[in-house]
Amino acid sequence: MSGKGFVFLTGAGPGDPKLITVRGLETIRLADVIVYDRLVSEELVKEARPDAELLYVGKASGFHTLKQEEINALIADRAQRGLTVTRLKGGDPFVFGRGGEEAAHLAEREIPFEIVPGISSCIAAPAYAGIPVTHRTLAASFAVVTGHECAGKSGASVDWAWAAGAETLVVLMGLQQLPHITERLLAHGKDGSTPIALIQSGSRAQQRVVVGRLDDIAQNPETGRLGSPVAIVIGPVVTMRDQLAWREVDELLAAGG
Structure with missing residues (x-):
């Protein structure tokens, strides 16, 4: 040195x-x-x-x-x-x-x-929620975008038309902009029934997960109870959580359930 x-x-x-x-x-x-x-x-x-x-x-x-x-x-x-x-x-x-x-x-x-390098929440938060960002029959690729862009920002911005085509889309720092994000994706042709998961504090003891549809997740009362940081996962892979929510199983076992 x-x-x-x-x-x-x-x-x-x-x-x-x-x-x-x-x-x-x-x-x-x-x-x-x-x-x-x-x-x-x-x-x-x-x-x-x-x-x-x-x-x-x-x-x-x-x-x-x-x-x-x-x-x-x-x-x-x-x-x-x-x-x-x-x-x-x-x-x-x-x-x-x-x-x-x-x-x-x-x-x-x-x-x-x-x-x-460190383990990014773009893969860790979904994994801790039981959601694989890729899956052989559901998604051969995934994309990661920021949900927090400063007003008046110069330089690269999110291309929501491109993002709407992602098999799995992960949005970081997007909780406050969730209504805007869902509106942009729907406007660019994303199906309103697409599964979406909001993962608060992924991998931490405070982890919470809210699952719903793209077209109504922003209005879900449970969404309003979440706090940052939240990783957003959008795509068919979210349905895998029904089988793979290992963190909740671990918590039940630890509690003697």
Whole structure:
């Protein structure tokens, strides 16, 4: 490592701390500084060295502790002091985690870094709900899009006409925009009877799942009781949950049911 320090851009996984990778856990324990997000388990943060600096930069809807540009600068500043920094991000750094922007910021300053992939909620949340995103007879492919696009955003945007054609569509960060998302998909020809699942806090103890139809899920009273983060899964694979909802079976067994 150079005199500029070093940065690990580490994916912490979808929420359950046991889903961190071996390399991810190593980077937490190696770090002089941990810069971590809202969805990172506190159990993982506790794996840091006693002398490590812990910097929370979490973002919630409508509230950011720091702007992304300030987070970029913070990471670079600590590395330029010669420190080892672990930027700990929920899910995978390069799946809607803005890890590409952070890596580019470091590269422009010639600060060495390593990308440590994490398990993304786009596959983990459906799996914990008993929904395979692909299935030999139901879906040969799946697509992942963001449901949270800033007003006035420049650059790439979701092509809902394209998304409507996906065999399995996973939408992350889309709870608040659910009525808009369903309207756009229906307007582009998606069948209103298409099964849809809303998975709150996938892989965590607080996991909850609401299943319905594309054309009425936004009006379901149970939907209104959900809170972020929610992964949305749309497609025939949702019907597999009737057979494969293993998490609920585990909970029943643990309760002696």
